[in-house]
Amino acid sequence: MKRLLLLVVLVTAFSANAQTNQQLLKHYEAFYKQMREQGDIQGMINGLTHLNVLAPSQARKDTLSYIYMSEGKYVQALNTIGIEKNVSDSDMALEVKAVSLKSLGETERAIEQFKVMYDREPNVGAAYELAELYLQTQKLTEANTYIQYGLLNSQDDMAKTFYETQQPYRVPLKAAFLYLKGLVKFNENKTENIDTAISFLDQALSMAPNFNMANISKNALLSQKQKPAETQNSGENKN
Template sequence: MKRLLGLMILVSSFTMNAQSNDALIEHYQAYYKQMKQQGDIQGIINAMTHLNVLLPSEARKDTLAYIYMDQGMNNQAINTIGYEMKIDDSNIAIQVKALALKALKQPKLAIPFFEQMFNREPNPLVAYELAELNIQLQNATEAEKHINYGLANSTTEMKKAFFESQTPYEVPLKAAFMYLNAINTFSVDKKANIDAAVDILDATLKEAPNFKMIQITKNELLRQKQIMQAQAEQPQN
């Protein structure tokens, strides 16, 4: 009799917990809907976090990580979905890991995810990210591969935004790849390739006259050239 009573209490407890869990899920689903309607990002994050605890979902977790990343909370995004490569990662998860790790200045970790993005859907915008990251890591051959792809496949409608000035601006994506080509050319041999890099920059400026970074970079390269020439002209003791 005691064993039967104990079993009844246990079953009753499971039933109450299930009902309580269902009520909480219903509550946070309604809360999420209301926060979304109000445009309250922190409220949306809170609701999704509770729902993930109560009713775990990979799709919801990926979406939560994307929201974190979109709000510039890249550490939280990575903490939500991790930075390991998984064969069953969704497109959203791959994108979040790539962009968040790049923002966290982890190019070595970011590159495999951008490569996965490119493998799933090749496009010049992802190629630009790969070229830029490989230049940072001084992987000139890999950078050149992605630059060549971008130059060959960029269309006139594709743009790249730059933010180094107080007023952000856009240039044709092809011009942005030409700029990366100049930087990569210079990085291969910083003494011998200055003139070649400057020539590419001049050609890029014709393609995009509003490209402010061109003149800044060109001035810096010419400054370095003058320093090297001055050093070469100094008498040897």
């Protein structure tokens, strides 16, 4: 009789707990929906966090990490989703890992994620990121590979946004690839390739006169080109 009574109590408790969880799920699903409609980012984060605790879901984790990434909270995004290379990740998860790792200066790990993205579906966006990252690591052959793909496949309506100025600006994506090509060419031979590098930057600027990064790079190369002549003249004057 005691065993039967204990079993009834346990079943009743389990049923009550299940009902409570279902009620909480419905509450936070409604809460998340309302926060999304209001555009309340922190509310969305809170709602998804509760939902993931109550009923863990990879799709919810992906969404939560994407929201963190979009808000510039890269550490929180990666803590939510991890940093491991996983070819079975969703497209959203790959983007979160790649962008967050790049933003945190984890260049090699970011390359891994962008390569998975590119291998899954080659596209000029991932190609640009890979070209830029390979340039940063001085892997110039690899950078050139993705630059060539980008130049061949960039369409006139595609653009790249740059954020180094107070006001972000957009340039044609092909101009952005020409800018990278100029930098790669210079890094291949910093003495002999200055003029060739400048010619690629000029091509980029002809397409996008507002391209601040290309203009800064061009001026830096022109300044470097003038230094040997100035040094030589200084030496002659001393004699």
